[in-house]
Amino acid sequence: MKSIAFNPAPLRPLALSLLVMATPFGAARANGEFLQLDVARDSTSAVASVERSRLTFGVNYYNGDDGQVAGASVLYRLTSTWDGAPVNLKIGPSLGWNDEDDADAETEFGLKLTADRWFDTEFGGLYVQGDVNSVDNAWFLIGQTIFTGPGLTLEASFGSSDTYTETTLAASKRLGTGPLSVRAGRRFDAGEWFIGASINTF
Template identity: 45%
Template sequence: MIRTARPFAFGAGILALAATLSAAPAHADGSFLQVDLSPTAADAVGTVARGRLNYGLSFNDYDGGSQAGASLTYAFPLGDIATLKLGPALAVTRDDDDGYEGLRGGGKIVLDRYTPTSFGAVYLLGEAGTIDNSWFALVQTSFGNSGVSAELSRGGSDTYDEATFAVNKRVGDGDVSLRAGWRFIAEEAFVGLSINTF
């Protein structure tokens, strides 16, 4: 059964993500944090890249429970084509009726590519994981120095299914962007923010 998401007070998860992202980045490294909220969804994801190592954290709250995950992947540059990242992942799931299901382990594979263009840039991301047979794909286009980008994403697993459209607007010249968009399957709007130091 596909579970829908619901709002949840996940301040502890956000604090953990923020603490992870606060480490001083090395040259060409970066951090990414994104939080999205809607009437039935509360999602947060964070990534820190240090050299070829990529640390990831995620938290999702949905109708019936929640899930927190962590991953550690190692990057393999594929020339000018893309970057392949492979590594282990962990997840813990809580069911509102049955409590915690326990810690589960698995693997994660990520393929991404960033391409500068005459109008800005295009970013492509695809990932898959063995925990709950999860998968995610994203296409994001940024428009020059306007600070505006637009994205389409599609993701799913044994317990999740969603497609989204979002528009991001950078605040000033900093790393923070405000987000707004639409969840097609849940048929609802969402708002959020992201911090990107890449």
């Protein structure tokens, strides 16, 4: 997330919540489920997503020193093509709930648009995703490099809105041949390291 003119620390829970909601699911090109939990020194975040046919249902939760945030979205997939490869376009309503320690709880409805594409490579694949959300005029970009052999994924993400900014680097390692992975990374604007785990059945 890019920097802004004022200190976004009081709004950190919303920032991380939007990051979690935008978390991609690797080469998510079929029905499946995605669960993820990240833990930092002063915060915990969780996300779940279920895709059935053309619908994707997502929920998230964040809890930190300065408050807690929850969100949900329902997106409808419109598959297109670009250079002969499928591009997933998803659109639908989004909901955000923010309960900061020093303010009244707020609920906001919005509209979210997501586009993602998977690129096959000799070593595995590349995955890119971009999101825009009318809630706080948020945007988010993420890129992943997936090494199929060792089960390793490297990712970088950037995002911003009217109220936050964040840049994240992370790596994850699949355990065996199952859907479970462990991960770790750094949120640079928040100034924190995190560890986590995910289950991905896509």
